[in-house]
Amino acid sequence: MSERTAGTPFRNLPSLAALRVFEAAGRHLSFTNAAAELCVTTSAVSRQIRALEEELGRPLFTREPRGLALTKDGAVYLSHVADALRRLHDATVTLGGRGVRRKLRLSVLASFAGNWLVPRLLSFEHAHPDIDVAMEATTRYADFSRDPVDVAIRFGTGPWDGLVSEPLFPLEFYPVCRAPERARARPPLRTPADLARHTWLEEVHIPTAWPLWLAAAGVAGLEPVRRLTYDHAQLMLDAAMAGQGIALTSDVIAERALHEHRLVRPFAITATAPWTYHLVTRPDGRADPKIAAFREWIVGEVGAWRGRGPY
Numbered sequence: 256m257s258e259r260t261a262g263t264p265f266r267n268l269p270s271l272a273a274l275r276v277f278e279a280a281g282r283h284l285s286f287t288n289a290a291a292e293l294c295v296t297t298s299a300v301s302r303q304i305r306a307l308e309e310e311l312g313r314p315l316f317t318r319e320p321r322g323l324a325l326t327k328d329g330a331v332y333l334s335h336v337a338d339a340l341r342r343l344h345d346a347t348v349t350l351g352g353r354g355v356r357r358k359l360r361l362s363v364l365a366s367f368a369g370n371w372l373v374p375r376l377l378s379f380e381h382a383h384p385d386i387d388v389a390m391e392a393t394t395r396y397a398d399f400s401r402d403p404v405d406v407a408i409r410f411g412t413g414p415w416d417g418l419v420s421e422p423l424f425p426l427e428f429y430p431v432c433r434a435p436e437r438a439r440a441r442p443p444l445r446t447p448a449d450l451a452r453h454t455w456l457e458e459v460h461i462p463t464a465w466p467l468w469l470a471a472a473g474v475a476g477l478e479p480v481r482r483l484t485y486d487h488a489q490l491m492l493d494a495a496m497a498g499q500g501i502a503l504t505s506d507v508i509a510e511r512a513l514h515e516h517r518l519v520r521p522f523a524i525t526a527t528a529p530w531t532y533h534l535v536t537r538p539d540g541r542a543d544p545k546i547a548a549f550r551e552w553i554v555g556e557v558g559a560w561r562g563r564g565p566y
Contacts, residue, residue, distance in 0.1 A: 269307055269310055269311070272303070273303050273306065273307045273310075274307075274336050274339075274340065275293065275340065276289065276293065276295075276300055276303040276304065276307075277303070277304060277307055277315065277332075277333070277336060278333065278336050278337050278340055279292050279293055279300075280300060280304060280316070280323075281315075281316075281325055281329065281330075281333040281336075281337075281401065282333075282337070282401055282402065282403070284322060284323045284324065284325070285322065285323060286300045286301055286304070286323065304316065311332075313326075313328050314326050314328070314329070315328065315329035315332065315333075316329055333400075333401055334400035334401060337400065337401055337402075337403070338400070341403065345543065356385055356386070356387055357385060357386050357387070357544075357545045358386070358387045358388075358389055358545075359386050359387070359388050359389070359405055359406065359545045359546070359549055360389045360391075360403055360404045360405045360406070361388060361389065361390045361391065361404070361405070361406050361407070361408070361549075362390075362391050362393060362396075362397035362402065362404045362406070362407040362408070363390055363391070363392055363393075363407070363408045364392070364393070364394065364408060364409070364410055364488075364532075365392040365393060365394060365487070365489065366487065366488035366489045366492075366508055367408055367410070367507060367508075367532060368390060368392040368408075369392065369489060370489070370507065370508050370509075370510070370511060371507050371508075371510075372408070373390075374511070375556050376388065378552070378556070379549065379552045379553075382548075382552060383545075383548050383552075386545050386548065386549075391404070394486070394487060396409060396415075399417070399418060399535075399537055400417075405536070405540065405543065405545070405546055406534065406535070406536055406540070406546055406549055406550075407534075407535040407536075408423075408532055408533070408534065408535070409532070409533050409535050410460075410530060410531070410532055410533075411530050411533065412529060412530050413533045413535075415535060417538070418535050418536065418537060418538070419535070419536050419537070419538055419540065419541070420533040420534065420535045421533060421534045421535075421550075422531050422532070422533050423531065423532045423533065423534055423553065423554075423557050424531060424532070424557050424561055425527060425528075425531060426505055426507070426527070426528040426530065426531040426532070427505060427506075427525040427526065427527055427528065428464060428468060428503055428504060428505045428525065428526055428528055429468065429503070429504070429505070429520055429522065429523075429524060429525045429526070430450070430468070430501050430502065430503055430520065430521060430522060431492075431495055431501070431502050431503075431504055431509050431512075431513065431518040431519065431520055431521075432444070432453075432495055432500070432501045432502070432518065432519065432521055433495060433496060433497075433498045433517075433518065433519075434516055434517065434518065434519045441453070441498070444501075444521040444522070447469070447472040447473065447474045447477070447522060447524065448474050448477065450474070450477060450479065450501060451477050451478060451479060451480070452480060453479060453480060453500060453501050454479055454480055454481050454482070454483060454499065454500030454501065455479040455481075455482050455483070455500055455501055455502075455503070456482075456483050456484075456485065456491045456494050456495055456499065456500045456501060456502040456503070457482060457483075457484055457485070457491070457502075457503060458484070458485055458486070458487075458488055458491055459484050459485065459486045460486070461528075461530065464503045464526075464528070465503055467526045467528070468503055468524070468525075468526040470526070471524055471525070471526040472522065472524045472526075479500075479501075483499060483500055488504070488508050489508070491504070492504060492508055492509060492512060492518070495518060496512060496517050496518060501521075505528075507532065534550060534553065536550075
């Protein structure tokens with residue numbers, strides 16, 4: 256055996272403890288938050304990072320006016336370390352076999368989570384009692400290279416670079432407003448042209464939604480009394496239920512409010528959106544049994560939901 260092949264092939268690796276500290280600090284961009292997660296002191300995290308930087312011979316973080324930032328080398332290294340730790344975790348769980356609980360980490364848009372996913376999630380838990388779901392409801396896109404996430408639900412047209420995305424359903428949208436008996440002082444809505452006498456509510460992320468629906472309704476170019484813009488779909492819906500105006504939405508967000516008669520659809524006209532909700536994973540994600548189980552479940556739920564028909 257040559258000297259090159261003798262001995263352990265991984266003798267130049269940093270310690271696993273140092274890599275865990277670096278991953279947590281890089282994910283939080285905070286030594287304090289990393290320390291809290293790992294149940295150690297902030298000074299212990301600082302020492303581990305300093306030792307790791309000395310071992311690698313280059314800085315991984317810089318201190319900026321707004322806080323901690325990764326260097327270019329640090330960002331690249333973090334993506335590899337986070338992926339390696341995730342693979343080690345998943346391999347350990349798989350090796351443990353039956354009886355070992357698995358964790359599925361979801362990143363989901365808050366409006367989709369609260370209005371569509373959470374009310375149905377109990378059936379997934381019943382079907383897969385060995386999988387614990389850890390959900391982050393957020394308005395930002397998870398960074399799969401850094402964040403500990405297995406599956407994301409994203410809204411848009413897709414695809415996203417370096418990821419596998421699958422549209423869950425075609426999305427149709429339409430106006431909704433407070434029920435007439437709760438809005439007696441409002442101008443009536445007999446035809447789409449009557450919308451010009453009302454306030455329109457819209458999401459800042461999809462400013463083309465109203466023009467698309469107006470074109471489908473045959474009143475392209477119509478303008479409202481005023482517009483109110485929101486950066487969150489649920490806030491827009493809350494404003495509609497408070498009688499602040501007419502919101503443009505879909506069954507995904509509004510079905511519960513429609514079912515409870517807190518909102519009504521003044522017109523049956525719908526428009527098909529160029530964007531929808533997508534199931535997003537890493538390229539190798541579908542091979543993970545817990546991700547495959549979630550995909551099979553949500554596709555089945557979507558099929559049953561679409562078969563029920565709109566409100």
